[in-house]
Amino acid sequence: MRPLAGIPQASHARRRRQLMRMAGEDAILVLPAAPERVRSRDTHYPYRQDSDFLYLTGFTEPGAVLVLVPGRSHGENLLFCRERDPVREAWDGPRVGPEGAVDALGMDDAYPIDDLDEILPGLLEGRTRVYYHFGRDTDFDLKLIGWLNRVREQMRMGAQPPHEFLELGHLLDEMRLFKAREELVVMRRAAAISMRAHAAAMRAVQPEMYEFELQAALEYTFRRHGAEPAYESIVGAGANACVLHYRDNRARIDAGDLVLIDAGAEYLGYAADITRTFPASGRFSREQRALHDLVCMAQRAALEQARPGLPFENIHEASVRTLAEGLLRLGLLKGSLRKVLAEESYRRFCPHKTGHWLGLDVHDVGEYRVDGQSRLIEPGMVMTIEPGLYVPPDAPGVDAKWRGIGIRIEDDVAITRDGHEVLTEGLPRSADEVEEFMAARP
Structure with missing residues (x-):
């Protein structure tokens, strides 16, 4: 049975x-x-x-x-x-x-x-x-x-x-919404299996492969460790990474492409949810690295807000401010930071929130606001933190060197009494870590 x-x-x-x-x-x-x-x-x-x-x-x-x-x-x-x-x-x-x-x-x-x-x-x-x-x-x-x-x-x-x-x-x-100790044990296992799967895909990628081949590497690893996909795996190469819920997974991966993988294992009912973005050739271009570094900075800023007693919306606000500053610095946005944030013009390149609850459902249950106010973060909550930047290939008024780059970095985070635990810690995240990992492949 x-x-x-x-x-x-x-x-x-x-x-x-x-x-x-x-x-x-x-x-x-x-x-x-x-x-x-x-x-x-x-x-x-x-x-x-x-x-x-x-x-x-x-x-x-x-x-x-x-x-x-x-x-x-x-x-x-x-x-x-x-x-x-x-x-x-x-x-x-x-x-x-x-x-x-x-x-x-x-x-x-x-x-x-x-x-x-x-x-x-x-x-x-x-x-x-x-x-x-x-x-x-x-x-x-x-x-x-x-x-x-x-x-x-x-x-x-x-x-x-x-x-x-x-x-x-x-x-x-x-x-x-509040995970007990035994739930966190299972969620750590789901996260560990998911990290193995992402690492397997990063080791396997080669130019001229197809997206579905990386999906196969991912989901083979899930199954091999007694898990299954928690949701439809997203494997988007090149401009496909700019499609937030890309599902086709049938395009060829070209040498200059970044590959965005958003996939997580479900283990004994509990989900993990990880996104990594890495170069098919093993090396980022200058523009790819600039945007990847910016997304990493946004995630670090968001993680600093992931602790008890702070409003949940602080996580998104810290991420958005960092992304907006970087987009202004790189020239993808114009004007003052105050105006960009007030008018939300940054949403042209980062249209989604920075995280969601995680548990038995990938987008788990629980209110984000209480009595009209952002709820305060408490121990036992588990969430994703996932800033992203997406420059569509047909983006008007954008220098061609930025077009078609889509980057998201997502980790699973459990709130503790005095801070947080990144359940998906250890999977290469920064551009340097990704390139070093891929350079060491057989």
């Missing part, structure tokens, strides 16, 4: 208890597993469990529903899942089944998924509030509304249906 998760069962149980305390004893929380998705006709996309479901259970099978009923005397943690079926298991692999789910997942009770229609209305009855992700799974939304209506139909007989419906994410997102 596939491992249930990289997090101990006790941690999932602790998360469920914390969530129920936050919801209150008159609430009920309903969370379905991710549905399977058809790729074409009878072929499905690889199954990936809903991140919230994984966070609370560690269960990786489809066709399941978690129901939490705080204070229920007959058990608070209930799982509905597929029954064991030797015929289907011969085709699709083993199942835990309701009989095995209690021990495997630490549930109070487990039932066949086919019994959900009969049992759930009774669990809803007498509860004041329902926490649920409305709008995420339309088919399940309709089922839940049907179960609620069945309880309402019994009001004349004394039934008490829930009268308040709340977004489950309001509770879960804040929980998931």
Whole structure:
């Protein structure tokens, strides 16, 4: 059987208890597993469990529903899942089944998924509030509304249906934003595998290769170490690096090209997210190095702001100020720094934010602003820091020597009590480090 998760069962149980305390004893929380998705006709996309479901259970099978009923005397943690079926298991692999789910997942009770229609209305009855992700799974939304209506139909007989419906994410997102020690262990492993993969691509690159060959080197390394791509790997050579979410990965790599790789491994559910930009020939041109050095400077300035007690937006502001100063110095922008920042004319070359939360999702859950203000950074948060500069090949009014250069440098950063830990430290980053690494290739 596939491992249930990289997090101990006790941690999932602790998360469920914390969530129920936050919801209150008159609430009920309903969370379905991710549905399977058809790729074409009878072929499905690889199954990936809903991140919230994984966070609370560690269960990786489809066709399941978690129901939490705080204070229920007959058990608070209930799982509905597929029954064991030797015929289907011969085709699709083993199942835990309701009989095995209690021990495997630490549930109070487990039932066949086919019994959900009969049992759930009774669990809803007498509860004041329902926490649920409305709008995420339309088919399940309709089922839940049907179960609620069945309880309402019994009001004349004394039934008490829930009268308040709340977004489950309001509770879960804040929980998931702060990573526990055991989560950081898994995230360090995801980062280590991702660094190996990037290094493999940097060793493999040669002019006249194709982008997909480097993608193969990356993803082979992921798979070899028990991981898989956390998202579609971006391998953009030359001007393709200026396309922020480039996906084609089919162009030839020419001798003078920079190659931008944005790729990360998912290990036991947790994602890494790294970007490096390096020269296919092993040596930066003068213009490439100038912009690469500037992006490195911006990342260093941003990292100085990655510590507890500072606003999250300070990271982006420090990066943008550094990039704007450099673009003015190099002549790609004109005017004063004050005007460039006020008018945001720098966005012509650096259009995206400098980072995002990281965890079970690559762009992980959690608010960036609280009560209209940038939230303060706290220990346990994990984020990316990823400044970038992109000069499109057809950029008007720009000297031709700068055109078609795209550079992003991205690392994964965990906030500690007194600063931060760069989870992806050790992978060549600066131009000197990159050239030295590539010069040492066999």
